[in-house]
Amino acid sequence: MELSAALEGNRDLKERVERASGVHIEDCYQCGKCSAGCPVAAWMDYTPRQVIRLLQLGLGEEALKSRTPWLCAGCQACYTRCPREVNLPRLMEAVRQEARRRGRVNDRKVDIFDRAFLQSVERYGRAHEMGLIVQYNLQSGQPFKDALLAPPLLMKGKISPLPAKIKNVAEVKEIFARVRARGGDGH
């Protein structure tokens, strides 16, 4: 069948996210249980059901522009309730990763946070909470965010200015490097 370039592109996109997530887009019969129970739906531009619908209709480009996959908290309520067992959180991840691969970051704050987190893990072998928050605040242009929480956290000994580095941090760095070597996103 002859398809227009746009439709070809969308079919390719659908196949890519299906392969990455293991979800068959056509499994969804649009009942909407996912979105009725989604605790973040109120802040999304498209509901999770609508994101799948866009992919079903060959309008994947629109899904890539959506904020929804970036705001998904990964709480698994939709997947747990889906009568068709569509792993929607995995699909959201795949759409988000595909968008990023094409240079689209639809929620900068979420992206900065996740990258700062992984950088901390790669550097120290563990997440260093204080360093992570400082980096997130600076990069997201909110230097004083949660500033009032810092003194009590320090006083209670709940955060430390110094990271706890594991001994074999080289092994963790190697994990990141091997994921990148396979074409993965080691952040």
Add this chain to the structure above:
Amino acid sequence: MRYAYYPGCSLEATAKEYNQSAKMVARHLGIELWEIPDWSCCGASAAHNTDHLLSMALPARNLALAEAEGLDVVAPCAACFNRLRAAEEAVRESEAMRATIGEIIGRDYRATNRTRALLDVMVNGVGTDKIGEQVVKPLTGLKLACYYGCLLVRPPKLTAFDDPEDPTTMDRLVAALGGEAVVWSYKTECCGGSLAAARTDIGIRMIYQILRRARDAGAEAVVTACPLCMLNLDMRQGQAAAVHGDRLNLPVFYFTELMGLALGYAPRDLGLTTHFVNPLPLLETKDVLRHPATRRERA
């Protein structure tokens, strides 16, 4: 009972009282926790949001270390528990995944061991009868909203130990400790997890809904089994209440802290003095602290 213990990053920092009370209570009940030497981060949500393979490899390194010791793993953090289980199942289900993970982590991991949530080990492993027998300071008259959140019970294919919509493990524990678990509808509603850090504007609204429902159900405090839930419900409670023009003042406990109290340990030793919402004024109105405690030796 001997387990490989995977505390996870939060338990070294913002959730240090969870670590403290978990170790204390485990020792008391005869559970030996062998901390995985040089454990590394599970990658949390950041890893699975970013790259699927990375999110499988990071937990697998820790699972391999435990497997080499021939031990099942126990994780106090709900998010770590979920990520460890996900990596374990992926390797168990697929030879190809097993080979790939092995290459990436540079260790052989065969998924012969299994990860359990600390709550599951306590309630279903040790059992509420045995825990009940050890109670010296019952939580009489304390009305608690047992909050499970998401990753402790979902997806059920991975979590497996309780009902994903109406779990009761923590409720049964609270009853065994002499407290009262209230009936409420938000016990598995998500607190936002790390979204509350990245998008606090959204997170505090999710947090407020949970706390308000707990209060409306007559709870005087909330119980959790997750360091991120604690951080959100306790540390961000002030922000969440302020934006809604409310005052909540609802203490939040780790289930291990309540176990410790009922087993006779002092609040300070359990880390109860490090919470943002001070739980001591509430506890002082209850028998658990009103009468001189049969204080146990420091662990």
